[in-house]
Amino acid sequence: MNEFALIAARFKPLASDFPGSLGLSDDAALLDMPPEMQLVVTADTVNEGVHFIGDEDASLIARKALRVNLSDLAAMGAAPWCYFLALAMPGNTEESWIARFAEGLHEDQRRFGIALAGGDTTATCARAHVTITALGLVPKGEALRRRGAQADDRIYVSGTLGDAALGLRCLRNQLPRNDFLETRYLLPEPRLALGAQLRGAATACMDVSDGLAQDLGHLCAASGAGAEIWTDRLPLSGAARACAEAAEAALCGGDDYELLFTLPPQAQAPAGVTQVGIITQQKGVRVYTAQGGELLPASLSGYRHF
Numbered sequence: 001m002n003e004f005a006l007i008a009a010r011f012k013p014l015a016s017d018f019p020g021s022l023g024l025s026d027d028a029a030l031l032d033m034p035p036e037m038q039l040v041v042t043a044d045t046v047n048e049g050v051h052f053i054g055d056e057d058a059s060l061i062a063r064k065a066l067r068v069n070l071s072d073l074a075a076m077g078a079a080p081w082c083y084f085l086a087l088a089m090p091g092n093t094e095e096s097w098i099a100r101f102a103e104g105l106h107e108d109q110r111r112f113g114i115a116l117a118g119g120d121t122t123a124t125c126a127r128a129h130v131t132i133t134a135l136g137l138v139p140k141g142e143a144l145r146r147r148g149a150q151a152d153d154r155i156y157v158s159g160t161l162g163d164a165a166l167g168l169r170c171l172r173n174q175l176p177r178n179d180f181l182e183t184r185y186l187l188p189e190p191r192l193a194l195g196a197q198l199r200g201a202a203t204a205c206m207d208v209s210d211g212l213a214q215d216l217g218h219l220c221a222a223s224g225a226g227a228e229i230w231t232d233r234l235p236l237s238g239a240a241r242a243c244a245e246a247a248e249a250a251l252c253g254g255d256d257y258e259l260l261f262t263l264p265p266q267a268q269a270p271a272g273v274t275q276v277g278i279i280t281q282q283k284g285v286r287v288y289t290a291q292g293g294e295l296l297p298a299s300l301s302g303y304r305h306f
């Protein structure tokens with residue numbers, strides 16, 4: 001079987017349940033929008049050597065590429081609808097790699113209720129990269145935004161922070177190998193149910209992909225406000241606590257894909273989230289330790305691509 005036949009065999013089935021894909025047999029997808037819904041669209045690329053190491057199981061690469069997009073949909077309070085895949089891989093890629101890649105997508109499509117609607121597969125002379133564009137649906141006017149946080153709102157995060165950054169260090173043998181932490185890096189958990197639950201409740205929301213301190217700065221800038229957070233409140237997993245760098249990873253490490261959101265002071269927080277600070281009138285993000293010391297902004301930069 002040649003590469004194109006394999007792609008047809010592997011990727012067409014991912015689109016078969018979604019009428020708008022036209023079975024991947026036309027030049028483009030044709031989508032009928034459900035009435036009273038708004039479309040939420042996001043695109044994320046994962047690159048070999050940056051977002052994945054390259055020797056992972058291809059199914060994990062596929063699932064991470066899809067999940068980082070789903071996390072953006074969750075951050076906007078949207079429900080997954082369909083996605084487009086642009087896959088560039090070296091010409092000598094093994095058929096078994098493509099098969100595993102498609103299997104990973106299939107598994108997560110079922111898990112998160114999304115289908116392939118179209119895409120493009122190309123050969124590259126460079127390393128592999130995967131771009132997924134995901135479409136989600138949200139009732140008109142109800143999407144979560146970064147811009148609504150007000151002074152005295154409480155700042156919350158879902159799950160635990162820092163695991164993924166520590167997991168990457170484990171995979172690079174800079175820390176002892178640890179399955180839990182490595183899985184948190186390889187396979188983030190998009191918080192779709194929480195995002196939907198926060199519609200109409202959260203004053204601002206985003207997902208944490210580049211470190212809490214930096215991303216909270218973005219939320220504050222969009223809201224025209226500032227924030228104070230406390231390092232002794234950071235939610236850390238047991239595995240993270242065993243690492244000396246846990247707090248630094250939680251503040252500055254990337255790839256958490258947890259939700260960061262604000263609620264008014266009187267609002268009841270959903271289960272499974274942790275208050276890490278408070279929105280302030282004073283601009284900027286200030287980080288305080290349990291001893292009351294303030295960490296300097298220079299020590300708090302998150303992941304930057306450039």
Ligand SMILES: [Mg+2]
Nearest residue numbers: 072075207209
């Ligand atoms: Mg995001």
